Amino acid sequence: MLETNVCGVHFKNPLMLAAGIMGSTASSMNWILKSGAAGVVSKSFSLKPHSGYHNPTTVSVDGGIINAIGLSNPGVDNFKEELMKINRENNVVIASIYGATPDEFETLVCEINDIVDMIELNISCPHAMEGYGASIGQDCNLSHKIVSASKDAAEVPVIAKLTPNVTDITEIAKTCEDAGADALSLINTLGPGMKINIDVAKPVLSNKFGGMSGKAIKPIAVSNVYSVFEAVDIPLIGVGGIYNFEDVVEFIFAGASAVQIGTAIMDKGVDVFSTINDDLEVFMKTKGYGSIDEMIGLAHGGD
Numbered sequence: 001m002l003e004t005n006v007c008g009v010h011f012k013n014p015l016m017l018a019a020g021i022m023g024s025t026a027s028s029m030n031w032i033l034k035s036g037a038a039g040v041v042s043k044s045f046s047l048k049p050h051s052g053y054h055n056p057t058t059v060s061v062d063g064g065i066i067n068a069i070g071l072s073n074p075g076v077d078n079f080k081e082e083l084m085k086i087n088r089e090n091n092v093v094i095a096s097i098y099g100a101t102p103d104e105f106e107t108l109v110c111e112i113n114d115i116v117d118m119i120e121l122n123i124s125c126p127h128a129m130e131g132y133g134a135s136i137g138q139d140c141n142l143s144h145k146i147v148s149a150s151k152d153a154a155e156v157p158v159i160a161k162l163t164p165n166v167t168d169i170t171e172i173a174k175t176c177e178d179a180g181a182d183a184l185s186l187i188n189t190l191g192p193g194m195k196i197n198i199d200v201a202k203p204v205l206s207n208k209f210g211g212m213s214g215k216a217i218k219p220i221a222v223s224n225v226y227s228v229f230e231a232v233d234i235p236l237i238g239v240g241g242i243y244n245f246e247d248v249v250e251f252i253f254a255g256a257s258a259v260q261i262g263t264a265i266m267d268k269g270v271d272v273f274s275t276i277n278d279d280l281e282v283f284m285k286t287k288g289y290g291s292i293d294e295m296i297g298l299a300h301g302g303d
């Protein structure tokens with residue numbers, strides 16, 4: 001009853017792990033899968049290792065957290081070893097990659113084609129070092145080049161992950177669709193945001209600015225999914241502030257075929273996946289929905 005399909009890839013339920021939270025090792029991703037997620041997205045990685053920013057890199061605020069990790073990762077050679085140890089049986093493994101140029105993305109795609117089920121292009125991190133991250137996803141021309149270079153090299157479906165930090169998210173969504181993206185995930189963190197330590201009169205994060213995630217960004221994520229659903233024909237994966245089954249239903253009604261969960265794991269633990277699956281099934285039975293498919297986009301049309 002809970003199964004769904006994203007551009008031909010079967011998910012046994014609509015829940016997956018969002019990039020960057022518990023996605024650095026095979027053991028943590030296998031734990032998430034055992035806890036009820038149908039898929040996992042790895043932490044974003046690049047060709048070469050990156051150390052990211054100094055601590056503090058995350059801070060709690062009302063409604064969520066602000067982070068500026070700086071896309072720290074051990075590089076593709078090391079990351080491949082983790083990806084190969086993830087249990088792919090009846091699970092979907094998605095690698096999140098980032099780079100600065102179309103060539104870097106293309107090389108990364110070639111490195112991992114054989115060991116994952118889908119590839120998510122992180123063109124949307126708001127606190128990445130110069131040239132990486134949201135500066136790509138805010139530029140239609142560069143996004144087009146990166147998505148099409150990745151698609152040319154890819155043997156598995158390619159998802160472009162969008163930033164909400166733009167004037168009109170539908171423009172970049174349409175650009176990524178034109179460039180050949182098989183699906184879109186949205187949204188990456190919102191911002192930049194800042195928290196100031198009033199005892200020392202300084203921003204808390206070492207990078208000063210960071211991206212906001214958690215409950216507070218959900219209404220923005222839902223509205224972005226709703227708008228993008230009306231602008232493109234490829235499937236959408238909703239992400240941003242999902243804590244319970246009601247949140248998942250909102251995203252599906254807005255147009256998402258599946259969803260990703262990140263910050264809620266820090267508050268609720270890994271059981272969030274099984275709890276949502278159980279509650280979602282009860283909701284569907286109570287309301288008479290027979291499949292996720294028949295619920296997608298129901299909030300559209302009719303006045």
Ligand SMILES: Cc1cc2nc3c(=O)[nH]c(=O)nc-3n(C[C@H](O)[C@H](O)[C@H](O)COP(=O)(O)O)c2cc1C
Pocket residue numbers: 018019020021043044058065067069071096122125161187188189212213214215217239240241242260261262263264
């Ligand atoms: C600590 C942290 C690290 C993150 N790292 C990544 C990352 O490496 N790549 C990426 O695409 N998104 C990253 N994100 C963004 C999440 O995948 C997600 O888009 C965002 O947090 C909104 O979802 P949430 O409210 O469920 O956390 C990160 C988020 C957090 C909180």
